[in-house]
Amino acid sequence: MSLLLVAQNRDMKPFRDEILEIDSNIDVEIWPAVSKPERVQFAVAWNHPKQVFRQYPNLKAISSLGAGVDHLIPDESIPQQVRLTRVVVPSLKEQMCDFVLTSALNLIRNTQAYHTQQQRADWIPHQHLPKEEMTVGIMGMGELGSAVASRLQVNGFRVCGWSRSKKEIDGIDTYDNGQLDDFLNKTHILVCLLPLTSQTDGILDLDLFKKLGKPAFLINAARGEHLVEEDLIYALDTGLINHAVLDVFTEEPLPGSHPFWGRKKITITPHIASLTDPKEAASLIVENYKRLLSGMELLHEVDRERGY
Ligand code: NDP
Numbered sequence: 343m344s345l346l347l348v349a350q351n352r353d354m355k356p357f358r359d360e361i362l363e364i365d366s367n368i369d370v371e372i373w374p375a376v377s378k379p380e381r382v383q384f385a386v387a388w389n390h391p392k393q394v395f396r397q398y399p400n401l402k403a404i405s406s407l408g409a410g411v412d413h414l415i416p417d418e419s420i421p422q423q424v425r426l427t428r429v430v431v432p433s434l435k436e437q438m439c440d441f442v443l444t445s446a447l448n449l450i451r452n453t454q455a456y457h458t459q460q461q462r463a464d465w466i467p468h469q470h471l472p473k474e475e476m477t478v479g480i481m482g483m484g485e486l487g488s489a490v491a492s493r494l495q496v497n498g499f500r501v502c503g504w505s506r507s508k509k510e511i512d513g514i515d516t517y518d519n520g521q522l523d524d525f526l527n528k529t530h531i532l533v534c535l536l537p538l539t540s541q542t543d544g545i546l547d548l549d550l551f552k553k554l555g556k557p558a559f560l561i562n563a564a565r566g567e568h569l570v571e572e573d574l575i576y577a578l579d580t581g582l583i584n585h586a587v588l589d590v591f592t593e594e595p596l597p598g599s600h601p602f603w604g605r606k607k608i609t610i611t612p613h614i615a616s617l618t619d620p621k622e623a624a625s626l627i628v629e630n631y632k633r634l635l636s637g638m639e640l641l642h643e644v645d646r647e648r649g650y
Pocket residue numbers: 408409410411434481482483484485486487504505506507508519535536537538539541542563564565589590613614615616617650
């Protein structure tokens with residue numbers, strides 16, 4: 343029995359070391375140097391080469407190395423009986439809360455304008471937007487979205503949330519799938535924390551931007567494919583949206599020639615909103631590996647039909 347770590351452009355040795363620290367008897371291999379493919383029963387994957395899992399005839403489960411599973415779901419070469427799981431750990435939530443709170447505060451306190459002014463030694467005070475008058479609307483009230491909602495609310499923002507099924511969270515206005523327009527009309531700072539599925543692909547488009555309250559801002563920390571890029575540029579140029587904070591992109595790394603780089607109304611971060619901590623992830627991976635071998639239920643299993 344072995345546990346395989348598969349990733350492109352990511353060093354998997356810290357994850358192997360943490361797994362071995364927990365249990366040195368686990369046979370851990372790092373792709374592509376796999377000595378006995380037939381022994382692999384559990385894999386951990388991030389940005390894997392398509393078709394790679396065909397090489398492991400006894401594979402029973404794959405864990406994403408992160409919260410998202412959009413890199414696994416569309417891979418038709420993963421047999422239907424292979425179970426999929428994902429990483430749900432406290433530090434992913436904590437980091438995402440910090441990222442969204444910092445971004446929202448920067449937006450209402452004109453941080454970008456002051457960066458630009460400093461380069462010109464310009465002393466120009468601006469009115470900032472009162473946070474108690476700004477409603478942050480969170481699309482996707484799952485593990486991350488609901489934690490972010492609570493963090494913003496205790497920091498003085500008005501918060502509303504939208505998800506497939508309606509949530510009950512103290513102090514937060516919640517909306518379900520059929521109430522998207524009501525949710526958008528209330529929202530000034532739109533935060534996307536949806537999983538990428540066939541239903542959410544391209545959801546951040548011009549039609550949606552037009553329904554937001556005024557002033558409007560966007561924070562996308564989910565996936566680049568949620569956003570229709572040309573629609574965002576139009577919305578920024580026409581004042582429908584004042585500023586966008588983007589952590590994720592359809593093509594990563596974002597190419598140097600991409601039009602987003604040169605825009606003052608876009609803040610770019612390199613997919614760092616929330617980073618998987620090897621130590622924390624290793625304990626969940628080992629737990630699920632052992633559960634698999636003992637025929638137990640897996641933690642944080644993904645519904646392949648639903649896509650998240
Ligand atoms: P969850 O699966 O816990 O939550 C997803 C939420 O989205 C749920 O509330 C779900 O509704 C809702 N949802 C799904 N589909 C729809 C739909 N069609 N319409 C309305 N609501 C929908 O995911 P996480 O919170 O753990 O993670 C969210 C995403 O964040 C990940 O998939 C990943 O892409 C991204 N991410 C980005 C990171 C970064 O560093 N930038 C780091 C980690 C994650 P319901 O509750 O009713 O099921």
